[in-house]
Amino acid sequence: MIKLYDFELSVNCYKARLLMSLLDVAFELVPVDFYPGWEHKTEEFKRINPLGHIPVLDDDGFVLWDAHAILVYLATRYDTSRQWYPVDDPQLLGRTASWMLFAEGTTNTASAARLHVNLGYDFEIESVRAGAHRLFRYLDEHLWFTEREGRCWVCPGDHPTIADIALFPDVALAPEGGIDLLDYPALRRWCDRIKRLPRFVVMGGIFPASPGR
Amino acid sequence: MWSNSSTRPIVDSFERCTDPVALNQWHPLSAVAELRRGVTYQTLLLGEPLGYGIDDAGEPVVWPAKALHLPAGSPLPATPPAGLPTQVSYGYLWTTLGDPQPLFAIPEADEPDRRVLNAATIGIATSAPRAVENFLDMGHFPFVHAGVLGAEPHTEVVDYRVDVVDGEVWATGCRFPQPKAAPGSSASAMTDYTYRVPHPYCTILYKSCPFDESRRDVIGLFLQPMGEEAVRANMLLCVVDPISTDTEIRRFQLGIFSQDKPILENQVPRRLPLSPIAETPIRADKSAIAYRRWLSEMGLTYGVIPAADGAA
Incomplete structure (x- = not known):
């Protein structure tokens, strides 16, 4: 059985939980007292991940850290449709990789602002908020044109990819960091589309969407 | 939504x-x-x-x-x-920045077999009184904490008693059916609650303990007012639980807390209005009504919107 070293309020842990749920993959959680216990910084935990961060995935002895790497692994290993990580389509795969890197940016800005407000992390708050708004403005425009072309997801294709999963919680929880989503209607509609995927699961701070029409 | x-x-x-x-x-x-x-x-x-x-x-x-x-x-x-x-x-x-009375007492914290834990300190973009009032509210359990502190269709808040005792607001006789009242809960249970507000920005909850019917778990919410509309919520756990790890106990509370946070941050105005006609209460809000009146009577103005005539 897959084990995920996990903290409930971590966006990066949630990305792994969400994809495993969407793929209908069974897993068990190993709760890590990330806050306030700082368990991920203990010597004991560093025997699992020497870099001292979560999530960490343990699939039958294969140990992997970094949320986005975990998404790549899980999709490639467990998505028999080969759509979440589209390895058979070089261009689509390239786009997916590009948006995954973009998601590193939203994690380092929007989710950093959330850590500052929630847990008092020492970030230059106005600067990370401004960075998040720059990325959200671009993503919102991109999704608006995507919708005009009759598509739903960040990458061009009919099916969501792990890039959607990598971006989703950074966007959905941005208001906790003082980053309002009012000015990004296409982003909010995209969030609702993700919430309506079969087997979608919430985390603290993210609520389910109504079924829609 | x-x-x-x-x-x-x-x-x-x-x-x-x-x-x-x-x-x-x-x-x-x-x-x-x-x-x-x-x-x-x-x-x-x-x-x-x-x-x-x-x-x-x-x-x-x-x-x-x-x-x-x-x-x-x-x-x-x-x-x-x-x-x-x-x-x-x-x-x-x-x-303190002033000249305070002694801090309220929580005698249970001295009981030797209790787990006394700091569950979390988390920033919330709201006023301290809004956070206290949310903590007192049982009506949101089946919706915001679905599957944990409540579940539809069991949404009724049965009548309970509210008194001001020795200068503190107490709500007693509160009962709510809960699927998972505590990290050590093995089954759904009718859970008894007592709420206490001994301080304008601090509140304490006493609820049925799944491990000992004769005792109650104690959960404290202590708000640090950074500003009128920004607080840090400090959560105290003082529980009888010989089984769960500290990590499990904290994870449970953090999970609940993170569900409350966006709800709280979307309540406007962020300062709590004290005029009895500013927001429309229902019977389940008895404790909130008493809390607002109590704040009015003590003359608190920080983190609230005082009633226009200054009276409750």
Whole structure:
């Protein structure tokens, strides 16, 4: 059985939980007292991940850290449709990789602002908020044109990819960091589309969407 | 569905408080367990920038940053100028900017078999009274904490009793059917609650303990008002649970807390209106009505919108 070293309020842990749920993959959680216990910084935990961060995935002895790497692994290993990580389509795969890197940016800005407000992390708050708004403005425009072309997801294709999963919680929880989503209607509609995927699961701070029409 | 309707950004500086009721209280700054000894930390209390820490001997030190500004992480000064009164109670460091009465007592915290834990300190973009009122509310359990503290269709809040006893608001006889009342719960149970508000920005909950029918778990919510519309919520757990790990107990509470947070941050106005006609209560809100009236009678103005005539 897959084990995920996990903290409930971590966006990066949630990305792994969400994809495993969407793929209908069974897993068990190993709760890590990330806050306030700082368990991920203990010597004991560093025997699992020497870099001292979560999530960490343990699939039958294969140990992997970094949320986005975990998404790549899980999709490639467990998505028999080969759509979440589209390895058979070089261009689509390239786009997916590009948006995954973009998601590193939203994690380092929007989710950093959330850590500052929630847990008092020492970030230059106005600067990370401004960075998040720059990325959200671009993503919102991109999704608006995507919708005009009759598509739903960040990458061009009919099916969501792990890039959607990598971006989703950074966007959905941005208001906790003082980053309002009012000015990004296409982003909010995209969030609702993700919430309506079969087997979608919430985390603290993210609520389910109504079924829609 | 909720939408984000925040009316202004969360900012990192606030106007200083002039409300004597708020100034003359003890306020929590941090869990002592989270502080490294000999290191300076910074925060805001009632709009006042403070430096604070625990010295090498384990003694708390708090001072206004206007008297001595030190960057966070600096060595803690031995005797800072204009040092403020401090106390360590229930695992938290408390201070005051005024002349307070003694801090309320939680006798259960001294029982030797209790697990006394700092569950979390988390920032919320709302006023302290909004956070207290949310904590008192049972009506949201089946919706916001679905599958944990409540479940549809069991949404009725049965009548309960509210009294002001020795200057504190008490709500007693509260009952709610809960799928998972505590991390150690093995089955759904009718859970008994007593709520207590001994301080305008602090509230305490006593609820059925799944491990010992004769006792109650104690959960405290102590708000640090950084500004009128920005708080840090400090959660105390004081529970009888011989089985769950600290990590499991904290995870359970953090999970609940994180569900409340966006709801709270979307309540506008962020300051709590004290006029009885400002928001329409229902019968389940008896404790909130008593809390608002109690705040009005003590003359609190910080973090609230006082009733126009100043009366309850």
